[in-house]
Amino acid sequence: MRTSIATVCLSGTLEEKLHAAARAGFDGVEIFEQDLLVSPDSPETIAALAHRLGLSLDLYQPFRDFEGVAEDEFEKNLVRAQKKFDLMARLGMDTMLLCSNVGTATIADDGIVVEQLRRLGDLAERCGIDIAYEALAWGRFVSEYDHAWDLVRAADHPRIGTCLDSFHILSRDTDLSRISEIPGEKIFFLQLADAPALSMDVLSWSRHHRVFPGEGAWDLTDFLARVAATGYAGPVSLEVFNDSFRQADTQRTAIDGLRSLRWLEASVAAEAPTDHGAAEASTGHGAATGHDTSGRSTGGPGTPDGTGLDLQPLPRVAAPSGINYVELSTDDLGTLTRQLHQLGLRFIGFHRSKPQVQLWRRGSARIIITEVDPETARGTFLRGIGFEVSDASASMDRASLLHAVEVPREQTHNDEVLRGVFAPDGSEVFFHQATGDDPIWVAEFGTGGVEQSSRIDHINLAQPAHHYDEAVLFYTSLLALEAQPSQDVPSPSGLVRSQVMSSADGAVRIPLNVSPAGSAEVTVRGANPTGDTYPEHVAIACEDIFAAAATALGRGLEFLEVPENYYEDLEARFALDPQLLDALREHNILYDRDETGEFLHFYTATIGSVFFEMVERRTGYRGYGAPNAPVRLAAQHRRNTGS
């Protein structure tokens, strides 16, 4: 699949954008006119740079407010078009995006629009330019893709085709069935964007909230499959207007974008027929007939995947079956291990070849602690997570093909070989072959602690706001976790956006928290260990929270304090048994209930940027005690501010 990205997706200058797109591995770019206008480089210089970088210049955009106007206005527009065609010649470009008229259209007459498109086609023919006509969702008279296609078909001009943009189509919830009517070679361009489900005016939604495929709420797999079935063989391009992406690091955003296209490509390939060249890959239109005056390749059923796009699969993976371990780094070993002891974890031993690494466990809840060299990192922080997967090498291959960066790791010859990649938040994600038994590497530390009944219930990670969408795509595309609906939790320093990434069976649950914009963000782990870093936590599930709390109390655990007002409200809300209420109170335990069960949990004080939670789930409770999160956040705020 040929990949492309509109320069407007990325921050920086046009030169920076081209370099970032090429380094990420895109095949081409769309040149967004604004980026060219503000550039000091001539069109020829830009073209030469793109050539040197191995990027094709796939689409010049946008050309606006052209059709559906009176003749005198139309003639001016033709002059305007000619000037842009001249510019495109200097850039060596051959496809221009024409957006349906928003601002100047006065004539709601398809016949006149068809005639004007045809005349533009004649001009374009003389300049060797193809026109991709796109219905903007807020176009004055043309706002639906099938209307634009009807006009293109009626214009019947070899230089006039249509451009399909998933945002403009899916945002209007238009019936997609007519996509199959369009012959692939009349789709001159394909732009993809995903978006969160927001109920707002479509223009603002489009201009500020688009995200890359897989980061929003739409089914782009179905959309791309439909376009692929037409025989379309051109670039698949990202066109995403997003306030955060515009501010984020150019290179990171480019890699995030390409990951999204590779994931989408594989998703469509996975659903495509496996017998190559199957008839159903085309719905009978001209894809295979090769009628193509513009010189674009039509591919079609001849390519291995049965579409014109030559879709490449990725190794398939299932969601992880469990958390193998959590690794923490610390420069305060005494405080951290005392807290683990208070929570009932047992010290198993030091790693046989890495003396700075030790293992603590409570049943299958395994915590690896690495004492950090204060020269390279400081504080106590969550360094990584080991996931149990059914095929570790497939997971690692998939991760690499999705452009994740492998964690460099020294390997001692007789230890278990572990491989992993960096997550967008800088934490490490390792893939472990699930065995059903205790992992092999545990023996590198020692024995014991298996008999306790405990597991890691969930791991709460803090995400920098600017890379939040990237994180969602990372966990869904690499680990096959599913994004649950997000919610906002009030804290004394602002709203915290929270969204859980989980496996269908709940064996793996990773709530992602976006801290308020004002607070310091986790970017380099261990670099900012104190102050207002938003804390992360590991929740350990046990079978008897009161016993666990009693042990912890006996061993001197510093519980996070729960206010009496909270317990009085609990009573009003749930009409709890007074004895249970007293027991909760006595142990600083919080309580929640849903339709199926109950949730009891307590928190520890924070060490560095990490704290722990002990939880007991009763009869199938599914949540995370979200109604209690404000209590925790307020208590942590009081500790931090000393108020």
Add this chain to the structure above:
Amino acid sequence: MRTSIATVCLSGTLEEKLHAAARAGFDGVEIFEQDLLVSPDSPETIAALAHRLGLSLDLYQPFRDFEGVAEDEFEKNLVRAQKKFDLMARLGMDTMLLCSNVGTATIADDGIVVEQLRRLGDLAERCGIDIAYEALAWGRFVSEYDHAWDLVRAADHPRIGTCLDSFHILSRDTDLSRISEIPGEKIFFLQLADAPALSMDVLSWSRHHRVFPGEGAWDLTDFLARVAATGYAGPVSLEVFNDSFRQADTQRTAIDGLRSLRWLEASVAAEAPTDHGAAEASTGHGAATGHDTSGRSTGGPGTPDGTGLDLQPLPRVAAPSGINYVELSTDDLGTLTRQLHQLGLRFIGFHRSKPQVQLWRRGSARIIITEVDPETARGTFLRGIGFEVSDASASMDRASLLHAVEVPREQTHNDEVLRGVFAPDGSEVFFHQATGDDPIWVAEFGTGGVEQSSRIDHINLAQPAHHYDEAVLFYTSLLALEAQPSQDVPSPSGLVRSQVMSSADGAVRIPLNVSPAGSAEVTVRGANPTGDTYPEHVAIACEDIFAAAATALGRGLEFLEVPENYYEDLEARFALDPQLLDALREHNILYDRDETGEFLHFYTATIGSVFFEMVERRTGYRGYGAPNAPVRLAAQHRRNTGS
């Protein structure tokens, strides 16, 4: 007017919120339940703190999902209510907000709701509690204020009244005429919020985007006047859910909120009849009859302003008639004055008693330069603006009554007495008596420079994102400037939100820019003079931009570079005369056109956080060359990053 604020408007702990509300000068607060639940202080401690701070506890809120349910559910809800009444007794509170049922209502039968409200009233009567029933805009069966009022009227219970919340009413665009049907004493509470005109789902709009009155798009003056006319005599309270406010400094937000209420109060007072006790202040309902079983005072036509609210006016001011001067601070006098000389400004002299201060001018464009002590500030930055007003002492009095902080200023006995206040961005705003002539203080520097024809066209200020709404209210309420529609301008490092504050005649124009969240914010002027501070600029209007540019070029001005691609696009867009186009090119001049005229302008390089613009407006052009802003931003980005 009694002022109140919901604790949810403010960041921090409940204790911090109470202190901030009291210090700002609020009379009371609404206790938002969540704030109490997460507080370690007992209700009695909170009540004692409020008492000590002189704050009344005006409303306990919210009580939810009560009415319109089956009998068994209803009985549980009564138990829930009883527990909250007990809690309120401990807080010494007597008014509770009841929101119309969102989550659990199953019975769309007004008769049953009325009966259930009445039974709640009986319970409330025994506990001495008043219930203020409010229609939430997204209520299941009750979502309009007049529906809630019909239910309250039918319940006909002394303990059951209504709560009016401007957000829930104005967001639905409900006809306001029925407000006058409600007797003032049956309005048990009044909550005010403004909001920007957004087209999105009303729940998200309400939860994230409310702002204080005067900071949004609604006519709160009309709304409050209507409620005042009913004879309502209770607190006027702010209930604003806003993501930025939740993160902002607690004390600042409280002061911003009280400013908004004082401004609104005076706006209503200014429109009220001046003959006190006029009949039209009440529409004939019970306001003056004094039937008030709850003990709340009804005020009514007896109070001086003819309403129950006792509205206090503020000194009235008109918009400024001009910019008297702009003051810049610098630690790089040579570079700054060289640039002023290049722009055709003349050095007039040093201040006779302040040797570190000098005046440069070009006609009525006056720039005061203060050389800063590097111990207290660094760089070159915009320190303040002098506005010409028709009554300087009225402006200063109004500013003080609106809680602006006066700039401390050393006064030499025979110099003109100048007074001013700090704007939210830390710049100084001074009020000068307009004379029509050159200001008196100019003589303190020297003579000359008057004969040139130039003026300050506009001053572009950078605003920290978290205090943007506060800035809008500051300039409208203190200086009577009008907020124009805002727009987003793309820059290489993100979108820049831009909104112009201007006088009706255009004599004063202050575009406010909100820089992308990632870049450093202007908070303490002079504290962060280098790096990525978003720059501010002063635009000087002249009559011949080509002459000004030629002078500047001759004197060696470093122009901000304009790319050739820009000029080629200009040609395509406007079909400009080739000679004009060449002249623009030669002088790095940018061009724009609107329906009435043309705009020609050029920019200087940035010194510290300040640069200059020279502009020529032809035949009534009204804008600021916004289409050219991306060119400027990209050029500045290239300079900053050296790319």
